[in-house]
Amino acid sequence: MTAMALRNAEQYKESLRDGRAVYFRGERVSDVTLHPVIGLAVEHAATDYRMAEDPRYSELAVVSEGAERYSRYYQVPASAADLLKRKELIAASTREGATLVVLIKEIGTDALFALHVVGTQMARAGHPEYRERISRFHRHCRDQDLAVAVAQTDVKGDRSLGPGAQADPDLYVRVVAERPDGVIVxxxxxxxxxxxxxxxxxxxxxxxxxxxxxxxAIAFAVPANAPGLKLIASPHGSAPKDPIEHPISARHKMIETLTVFDDVFIPNERIFLRGETEFSGTLALDFVRFHRFTAISYKLPLLELMAGAAHAVAEANGILRAAHVRDKLTQLAAYHTIVRGLTDYAAISCTVEEGVAVANTLLTNVAKYHFAHHYHQAVQIVQDLAGGLLVTAPAAEDLASEATSAYVRKYLGGSPGFDAERRFRLLNMIGDLTASDFGGYQEVLAVHAEGGLEAEKLQAYREYDFKSAADYARRLAGI
Ligand SMILES: Cc1cc2nc3c(=O)[nH]c(=O)nc-3n(C[C@H](O)[C@H](O)[C@H](O)COP(=O)(O)OP(=O)(O)OC[C@H]3O[C@@H](n4cnc5c(N)ncnc54)[C@H](O)[C@@H]3O)c2cc1C
Known part of the structure; x- marks a missing residue:
């Protein structure tokens, strides 16, 4: 396939007008780019394409190899330096996205890297066909500069039962018919x-x-407009928002779907695992190893903002010098610093597996767990320092209205330099971040996305070297 130039935001948006079957509150959406809620998610995602054209970011966002130019996300990391660059890019785009990850290339390339590793292992085990298909699909995504989602989490029914033991066999995605040219899922x-x-x-x-x-045991790629594929969008956080009251979520959105495969045909060329059950767990976990590194990279701007918002609002409220405030600010600074340090060190202490650099799994999982476990506590600190106006402040209109403006300006100011309007804007931003539907979304995202708390702990437990630690303990005990 001949390489295409990088796409711009308009070309990306145009590519989404492809007849895909998207449903929002029970209604089929004819054009996602024009939909009042999904359109916002499209604009947020387009950040990635805008950054590639922006001179401030293009060196970070674009790889130039001879005459070829492609998005850095698609570069297979081969070293610690590559992983650090990838982290930098993910953090920069999330910062542009006002702490909401952009994700349209991050997650897809996490899956591609895992497929490269497992495809090579499968080739060694006598299944050579997958490795070539994976490489071709990777080149297709890279050369067309595509946006890629990853659907890993099945609906799962009764969590205590495996796929075949469920009352309904469709609760995990499965092959229902085999054809010479592909499968039906x-x-x-x-x-x-x-x-x-x-x-x-x-x-x-x-x-x-x-x-x-x-x-x-099936892995594959499917275009978003494939016949039989139905994308049922979540309406969470979709009420219209005033950009003054919700400076983050009025402009930034990510949407999840219930992704239904109503007998979808997948041609052989797009199948990356088909019945090799022994590789299913490895593929699932390898994806997560890459994806949790993406997660801790994109959490960094959020943690910086939590510390920054706490400091700014403490100043606005005139409490910056109080001992308990310094203690709480230090906790937030340490929280950010620990996750940042672990993320960098996870990249620096990577292993190269089948030619692909994989961030240190123990450090990645500990960082992700530390982030997730302490997120609600960090929210509590920010809310504590901000005060109750987060949920009781007058409306944006009250600052402008002749009848109310003078009262709001007279009574809602804070310390010197923080008149009512500046303090009000700061509180609105913090309210949007921690006390809105977007704040709730960030909290659930912290607990569950990229795998829940228990999954991270399990992985950390497996990776930690308890053997030598226990040997040391036994030696000191003289046994
Ligand atoms: C905002 C958001 C975005 C996401 N994006 C994606 C995405 O793009 N692609 C994707 O594939 N997934 C995505 N996820 C899914 C995410 O990985 C899952 O939410 C996570 O793995 C938890 O799965 P679950 O939601 O089904 O919860 P469950 O697995 O049902 O977990 C609920 C509780 O049950 C426990 N539990 C589950 N099974 C067992 C068991 N067998 N034994 C004991 N305890 C058990 C869990 O530990 C947890 O305490 C996203 C999630 C969120 C919230």
Missing amino acids: RGAKVHTSVATNANEIIVLPTRAMRPEDRAW
């Missing part, structure tokens, strides 16, 4: 971020499988 994935506005969706298994689970 049925089932549903859930929480699929950015699917409404991606070009391709990579589908991965969510867990290890047993030999009898062959039909569920």
Whole structure:
């Protein structure tokens, strides 16, 4: 395939007008780019394409190799330096996205890197066909500069049962018919971020499988407009928003879907795992190893903002010198610094597996767990320092109205330099970040996205060297 130039935001948006079956509150959406809610998610995602054209970012966002130019997300990391650059790019785009990750290339390339590693292992085990398909699909996404979602999490029904033991066999995505030219798949994935506005969706298994689970051990890529694919969008946080009261979420949005495969045909060329149950768990976990590194990279602007917002509002309220305030600010500074330090060190202490640099799994999981476990506590500190106006302040209109403006300006000012309007804007930003539907979304995202708290702990437990630690303990005990 001949390489195409990088796309601009308009070309990206145009590519989403492709007849995809997206539903919002029960209604089919004819054009996602014009939809009042999904259109916002499209604009947010377009940040990625705008950055590639922006001289402030283009060196970071674009790789130039001879005559070829492509998005850095698509560069397979081969070293610690590559991982650090990728972290920098992910953090920079999330900063542009006002702490909301852009994700349309981050998550897809996490899946592609995992597929490269596992595809090579499968080739060694006697399944050479996948590796070539994965490389071709990677080049297709890179050369067309595509936006890619990843649907890994199945709906899962009864969590205590595996795929084949469920009352309904479709609760994990499975193959229902085999054809010489491909397979037909049925089932549903859930929480699929950015699917409404991606070009391709990579589908991965969510867990290890047993030999009898062959039909569920399937990985593939599908265009978002494939016949039989239905994207049922979540309406969470979709009420119209005033940009003064909600300076972040009035402009930035990510949307998840219930992603239904109503007998979708997948041609052989796009199948990356088909019945090799022994590789299902490895593929599921390898994706998560890459994806949690993406997660801790994109959390950094959020943690910086929490510390910065706490400091700014403490100043506005005139409490910056109080001992308890310094203590709380120090906690937020340490929280940000610990996650940042672990993220950098996870990149620096990476391993190169099948030619792909993988960030240190123990450090990545500890960083992600530390972030997730302390997020609500960080929100509590910011809310504590800000005061109750986060949820009781008058409206944006009250600052402008002849009847109310003088009262608001007279009574809602803070310390010198913080008149009512400046303090009000700061409180609105913090309210949007921590006490709005967007704030709730960030909290659930912290707990569950890229795998829940228990999944991170399990991985950290497996990776930590308890053997030598326990040897040391036994030696000092003289046993
Ligand atoms: C905002 C957001 C965006 C996301 N984006 C994506 C995406 O783009 N692509 C994607 O594939 N996924 C995505 N996810 C999914 C995310 O990875 C899952 O939410 C996460 O893995 C938890 O799965 P779940 O939501 O089904 O919860 P559950 O797995 O049902 O977890 C609920 C509780 O049950 C516990 N539990 C579950 N199974 C067991 C068991 N067998 N034994 C004991 N305890 C158990 C869990 O530990 C947890 O305490 C996203 C999630 C969120 C919230």
